[in-house]
Amino acid sequence: MKAVIVAMLRKGDVILILLVVFGVSLITITNSSNNPRSHWTWDSSANHDVYAIIKKDDRLIKKINLSDLQNREVIKVSGQIIAAEQNKICFLLADCSDRLCINSGWLSKPGQIAVCFPTRTLIKIVSESNSME
Amino acid sequence: MYLKNKMLLKRNVSFKEVVFLSILAVQAIVLSALDNQLHIPAGVPGMEIGLSNIITLVSLVFFSFYNTLLIVLIRCVSVTLFINGQVMFIFSLFGGILSTVIMWFMLRFARNLFSYVGIGIAGSIAHNLGQILAACLIISDLSLVSYLPVILTSGILTGSCIGICSTLIVKLLKKFNLFEYK
Numbered sequence: 225m226k227a228v229i230v231a232m233l234r235k236g237d238v239i240l241i242l243l244v245v246f247g248v249s250l251i252t253i254t255n256s257s258n259n260p261r262s263h264w265t266w267d268s269s270a271n272h273d274v275y276a277i278i279k280k281d282d283r284l285i286k287k288i289n290l291s292d293l294q295n296r297e298v299i300k301v302s303g304q305i306i307a308a309e310q311n312k313i314c315f316l317l318a319d320c321s322d323r324l325c326i327n328s329g330w331l332s333k334p335g336q337i338a339v340c341f342p343t344r345t346l347i348k349i350v351s352e353s354n355s356m357e
Numbered sequence: 358m359y360l361k362n363k364m365l366l367k368r369n370v371s372f373k374e375v376v377f378l379s380i381l382a383v384q385a386i387v388l389s390a391l392d393n394q395l396h397i398p399a400g401v402p403g404m405e406i407g408l409s410n411i412i413t414l415v416s417l418v419f420f421s422f423y424n425t426l427l428i429v430l431i432r433c434v435s436v437t438l439f440i441n442g443q444v445m446f447i448f449s450l451f452g453g454i455l456s457t458v459i460m461w462f463m464l465r466f467a468r469n470l471f472s473y474v475g476i477g478i479a480g481s482i483a484h485n486l487g488q489i490l491a492a493c494l495i496i497s498d499l500s501l502v503s504y505l506p507v508i509l510t511s512g513i514l515t516g517s518c519i520g521i522c523s524t525l526i527v528k529l530l531k532k533f534n535l536f537e538y539k
Contacts, residue, residue: 232472232473232474232520232521232524233472233474233475234469234470234471234472234475235470236467236470236471236472236475237471237472237474237475237478240471240475240478240479241475241478241513244478244482244509244512244513245513247509248506248509248510251505251506251509252506255503255506279496279498282496282497282498335500335503337500337501337503339492339496339501341444341492341495341496342443342444344495344496346496346498348498348500
């Protein structure tokens with residue numbers, strides 16, 4: 225079976241596969257060196273604040289500082305309920321039909337996104353450097 | 358009836374071709390519905406195994422570009438417009454059109470360089486890319502481009518399966534000798 229597959233490939237296929245694998249490795253390497261995603265080596269809350277941005281229809285609704293949050297905060301955005309706790313945020317309830325937003329679960333790392341498409345609500349996590357030492 | 362077919366498909370079509378195209382369209386609908394049931398847990402909104410790209414590739418080999426676009430449109434309208442939520446319709450449409458265009462380019466200009474496996478990989482990557490671009494357009498935020506590694510790896514895996522299936526199907530159909538092979 226493997227011999228049949230390898231016999232089917234031509235020169236262009238191999239070039240294409242190598243190009244894609246190269247691109248994937250390039251992207252993952254630059255991502256893990258730029259963004260603070262490698263949390264197991266670096267405590268992210270040392271000098272960076274983690275903010276959650278909630279946008280609806282491309283308008284900024286709320287910006288929450290997740291590192292400073294003590295109690296559980298509940299935000300209601302026109303049909304969806306968003307719950308924010310210390311260092312995490314998630315969609316609790318949504319009235320959309322495909323449920324992609326709730327299935328995204330808890331977001332805690334910068335760069336993670338949860339979107340509810342029918343209502344165009346977006347939760348994005350960014351990290352900004354704390355100006356105070 | 359015959360005149361309407363000529364104007365709609367922009368080419369002289371025979372009755373035999375219309376029948377075969379409708380069979381292909383129904384196959385595309387069935388495969389796309391199967392796609393919706395098999396969720397792969399990738400966390401990306403709307404990521405799916407592009408099984409209907411097999412039909413697109415087979416139809417591009419035997420028929421013209423506009424006929425294949427019609428099959429893609431029929432598939433998107435039937436499966437996603439009324440059932441899943443109107444957002445998935447835009448995703449499927451963008452992904453299907455982009456994958457059709459790229460597969461047609463490769464079939465037309467680089468036939469000797471690529472086998473069906475390579476064309477399937479390119480079509481699968483283009484399908485996922487089109488879906489993510491449609492999502493970026495809807496939320497007007499380019500942050501979904503960070504899912505690019507997931508798109509590319511799943512594109513290679515599903516694309517090779519699609520290429521293998523299409524090679525087998527095209528071989529079988531050539532043996533029947535029903536249509537001229539472009």
